[in-house]
Amino acid sequence: MRNSNTVDSKTKILNSALSLFEKNGYSGTSVNDILNEAELTKGSFYYFFQSKEDLLYLIHESFIENLLYDSQEIFNSKNTTNKEKLSQLVSLLWDSLYKYKDNFTIFIQEYKYIAADDKFQVIREKRDQFANIITQVIEDGIKAGEFKSNTDPKIISFGIVGLTGWGTQWYRKDGPLSVKEINKIYLDMILNGIENH
Amino acid sequence: MRNSNTVDSKTKILNSALSLFEKNGYSGTSVNDILNEAELTKGSFYYFFQSKEDLLYLIHESFIENLLYDSQEIFNSKNTTNKEKLSQLVSLLWDSLYKYKDNFTIFIQEYKYIAADDKFQVIREKRDQFANIITQVIEDGIKAGEFKSNTDPKIISFGIVGLTGWGTQWYRKDGPLSVKEINKIYLDMILNGIENH
Amino acid sequence: MRNSNTVDSKTKILNSALSLFEKNGYSGTSVNDILNEAELTKGSFYYFFQSKEDLLYLIHESFIENLLYDSQEIFNSKNTTNKEKLSQLVSLLWDSLYKYKDNFTIFIQEYKYIAADDKFQVIREKRDQFANIITQVIEDGIKAGEFKSNTDPKIISFGIVGLTGWGTQWYRKDGPLSVKEINKIYLDMILNGIENH
Amino acid sequence: MRNSNTVDSKTKILNSALSLFEKNGYSGTSVNDILNEAELTKGSFYYFFQSKEDLLYLIHESFIENLLYDSQEIFNSKNTTNKEKLSQLVSLLWDSLYKYKDNFTIFIQEYKYIAADDKFQVIREKRDQFANIITQVIEDGIKAGEFKSNTDPKIISFGIVGLTGWGTQWYRKDGPLSVKEINKIYLDMILNGIENH
DNA sequence: GATGAATGAGGCTTCATTCAT
DNA sequence: TATGAATGAAGCCTCATTCAT
Numbered sequence: 001m002r003n004s005n006t007v008d009s010k011t012k013i014l015n016s017a018l019s020l021f022e023k024n025g026y027s028g029t030s031v032n033d034i035l036n037e038a039e040l041t042k043g044s045f046y047y048f049f050q051s052k053e054d055l056l057y058l059i060h061e062s063f064i065e066n067l068l069y070d071s072q073e074i075f076n077s078k079n080t081t082n083k084e085k086l087s088q089l090v091s092l093l094w095d096s097l098y099k100y101k102d103n104f105t106i107f108i109q110e111y112k113y114i115a116a117d118d119k120f121q122v123i124r125e126k127r128d129q130f131a132n133i134i135t136q137v138i139e140d141g142i143k144a145g146e147f148k149s150n151t152d153p154k155i156i157s158f159g160i161v162g163l164t165g166w167g168t169q170w171y172r173k174d175g176p177l178s179v180k181e182i183n184k185i186y187l188d189m190i191l192n193g194i195e196n197h
Numbered sequence: 198m199r200n201s202n203t204v205d206s207k208t209k210i211l212n213s214a215l216s217l218f219e220k221n222g223y224s225g226t227s228v229n230d231i232l233n234e235a236e237l238t239k240g241s242f243y244y245f246f247q248s249k250e251d252l253l254y255l256i257h258e259s260f261i262e263n264l265l266y267d268s269q270e271i272f273n274s275k276n277t278t279n280k281e282k283l284s285q286l287v288s289l290l291w292d293s294l295y296k297y298k299d300n301f302t303i304f305i306q307e308y309k310y311i312a313a314d315d316k317f318q319v320i321r322e323k324r325d326q327f328a329n330i331i332t333q334v335i336e337d338g339i340k341a342g343e344f345k346s347n348t349d350p351k352i353i354s355f356g357i358v359g360l361t362g363w364g365t366q367w368y369r370k371d372g373p374l375s376v377k378e379i380n381k382i383y384l385d386m387i388l389n390g391i392e393n394h
Numbered sequence: 395m396r397n398s399n400t401v402d403s404k405t406k407i408l409n410s411a412l413s414l415f416e417k418n419g420y421s422g423t424s425v426n427d428i429l430n431e432a433e434l435t436k437g438s439f440y441y442f443f444q445s446k447e448d449l450l451y452l453i454h455e456s457f458i459e460n461l462l463y464d465s466q467e468i469f470n471s472k473n474t475t476n477k478e479k480l481s482q483l484v485s486l487l488w489d490s491l492y493k494y495k496d497n498f499t500i501f502i503q504e505y506k507y508i509a510a511d512d513k514f515q516v517i518r519e520k521r522d523q524f525a526n527i528i529t530q531v532i533e534d535g536i537k538a539g540e541f542k543s544n545t546d547p548k549i550i551s552f553g554i555v556g557l558t559g560w561g562t563q564w565y566r567k568d569g570p571l572s573v574k575e576i577n578k579i580y581l582d583m584i585l586n587g588i589e590n591h
Numbered sequence: 592m593r594n595s596n597t598v599d600s601k602t603k604i605l606n607s608a609l610s611l612f613e614k615n616g617y618s619g620t621s622v623n624d625i626l627n628e629a630e631l632t633k634g635s636f637y638y639f640f641q642s643k644e645d646l647l648y649l650i651h652e653s654f655i656e657n658l659l660y661d662s663q664e665i666f667n668s669k670n671t672t673n674k675e676k677l678s679q680l681v682s683l684l685w686d687s688l689y690k691y692k693d694n695f696t697i698f699i700q701e702y703k704y705i706a707a708d709d710k711f712q713v714i715r716e717k718r719d720q721f722a723n724i725i726t727q728v729i730e731d732g733i734k735a736g737e738f739k740s741n742t743d744p745k746i747i748s749f750g751i752v753g754l755t756g757w758g759t760q761w762y763r764k765d766g767p768l769s770v771k772e773i774n775k776i777y778l779d780m781i782l783n784g785i786e787n788h
Numbered sequence: 789g790a791t792g793a794a795t796g797a798g799g800c801t802t803c804a805t806t807c808a809t
Numbered sequence: 810t811a812t813g814a815a816t817g818a819a820g821c822c823t824c825a826t827t828c829a830t
Binding site for chain 3: 792793794795796797
Binding site: 238 | 813817818
């Protein structure tokens with residue numbers, strides 16, 4: 001049996017890129033930086049990846065695909081109120097920040113980058129599908145009388161992403177509050193803000 | 198009388214930088230890009246500015262100084278409830294996004310950059326002072342019984358910045374809702390979320 | 395068997411730098427000049443060297459190390475009078491000028507440069523060690539009664555360096571006198587000048 | 592009467608250039624450096640001087656003209672032995688180093704520069720005339736039986752320049768020995784070396 | 789799979805010089 | 810006399826990428 005600690009070179013490069021993109025941004029990280037951290041050399045990089053941008057694409061892809069998949073699960077769950085679904089979506093976001101901080105941060109930070117580049121079309125679509133799910137749940141909740149009728153689904157869904165997105169800048173695992181607690185604080189605020197009382 | 202539309206070269210460079218940094222980020226914008234847009238040549242840039250980073254500094258400085266000044270005015274106003282102060286602070290943020298979108302966006306987008314660079318010490322301090330004002334108003338409001346006792350001032354103040362900060366990514370002046378309306382939506386959500394009923 | 399004339403790129407760059415620094419000085423030579431002469435392109439330079447200054451350092455280092463090593467050999471040789479040692483040190487200098495004219499010239503010409511730059515600390519130390527050896531031999535010769543008691547070791551050692559150093563400006567291999575002859579002329583002058591008769 | 596402390600701008604620029612060229616070399620000094628030190632601006636520079644090189648020319652010219660004039664005076668003095676003339680020429684050099692250290696240093700340091708540039712033809716000629724005077728005095732001394740017949744006039748004259756030239760690198764006014772003392776040490780060495788005993 | 793040498797475009801910055809005022 | 814804005818070439822260096830081995 002192969003030593004399970006062995007990490008293959010492709011993964012090493014991906015992990016180095018992940019942490020460096022998070023720390024210094026995509027533009028602020030050079031291919032050399034990545035390879036120094038991964039303790040590999042030029043040749044390997046272009047054996048595994050087509051370009052630096054390709055790396056960014058893969059990082060986005062794996063993240064957004066999981067996020068979209070999980071959010072669709074929530075959206076499609078039966079016998080669940082929209083309030084409950086919204087709660088789960090918020091928790092999904094904070095969970096993702098907790099589990100995939102680097103991915104999440106890069107996703108938020110390079111939001112503009114992927115807006116401008118044709119190659120990221122697919123990413124953009126999935127990103128929008130995810131946002132639409134939040135918007136849809138709020139709309140459904142309004143129709144069902146769970147949320148106030150004057151709630152603006154789009155603006156609120158932007159807000160939910162913004163709250164968590166900003167967490168990529170300040171949240172630390174060793175901070176005074178756990179992700180669960182932070183999650184609850186924002187969730188309370190959001191639900192109190194839009195629920196029909 | 199001189200034509201008031203005449204813009205001097207330094208201002209032209211600043212304005213070009215402002216819009217390009219906003220669009221492509223600081224790292225993604227070259228000095229050449231800026232000078233092409235400003236219709237000037239290499240030399241002029243370094244006649245007016247010490248470095249590319251100097252430009253970023255000035256852009257941050259002018260923005261954060263105004264924001265801090267205005268927020269202090271709000272903080273120090275007499276005969277004003279903390280709820281009212283918080284409302285005004287939220288409005289100040291959305292007003293700033295409306296009036297100084299480029300500055301605001303750059304500020305949010307390069308948040309990490311200024312965290313890492315020694316030269317931005319002063320900016321960092323003012324930024325923190327601004328955040329502290331929001332936190333303080335919430336704390337005061339809790340003590341005064343205006344806000345729920347279990348409100349977390351720091352987390353909520355992060356949230357307020359995050360909500361507006363994310364606006365830099367999606368808000369368009371020609372969108373369906375005015376800044377005033379968006380402002381009100383978020384303000385309602387926040388206040389409903391933390392007010393004592 | 396590989397053609398022994400084949401010179402690798404790093405050596406080609408070093409050699410080009412050597413001859414250009416000698417001809418036009420360090421400041422007067424651009425990295426581009428070096429690469430044009432070496433028939434290589436920008437990137438290669440920074441693949442092999444950290445900076446232009448790094449090159450200057452290496453050139454100095456290889457030269458001063460040899461010079462210091464050889465002078466220490468002379469200094470430590472047994473059963474040798476100080477007069478004989480001094481003769482050998484003078485010959486060492488002219489030999490070096492003959493064999494490593496470019497290195498020697500750069501060393502003399504950029505004497506000030508290496509005095510001002512922290513990175514050249516090690517070079518500075520070895521340079522001073524070399525000068526000290528000459529001074530020490532003269533001092534020992536005075537104590538041994540070989541040289542006049544009123545001889546100033548430091549001033550004379552400066553003079554010895556100066557005589558050869560200036561040779562970097564006028565000496566040509568195709569001149570009327572050989573290095574050996576020039577060496578002898580100066581050595582006679584120095585020894586006649588300081589010997590006890 | 593005008594305040595005799597008032598230094599006009601042209602002189603201020605010249606003096607700044609003098610001290611900066613001495614410290615950092617001609618290539619290592621920018622026009623801006625000079626103007627910062629002189630507390631003047633770009634315009635003035637090109638009002639008074641045609642170019643940066645023009646400055647270097649003037650610095651060389653004033654120095655070499657004086658040196659040549661004084662050496663010709665010595666050469667032409669009647670009833671003076673060649674030994675005495677040579678002594679005076681050596682003293683002239685050390686006197687010049689003492690009085691015009693910056694000029695002298697620049698002259699020695701940029702020796703190569705003026706060798707390569709057509710505009711410095713006149714300087715080159717005067718420089719060579721000065722060297723020829725030393726050579727001629729030695730030749731005359733040999734013919735007159737004052738100096739050894741096997742003395743090489745050219746090599747010795749190079750040596751005399753080299754000894755003083757190297758002084759530009761190490762001589763300090765606050766050093767342990769006065770210029771007079773250093774002058775005497777080298778003069779003794781030279782004369783002992785070449786005199787007929 | 790992986791190396792390391794090499795490329796060439798482009799990055800930020802400095803420079804000597806010009807010129808209208 | 811002197812200023813200060815502006816130029817454009819050139820300087821040092823970094824970058825993403827390629828390719829023979």
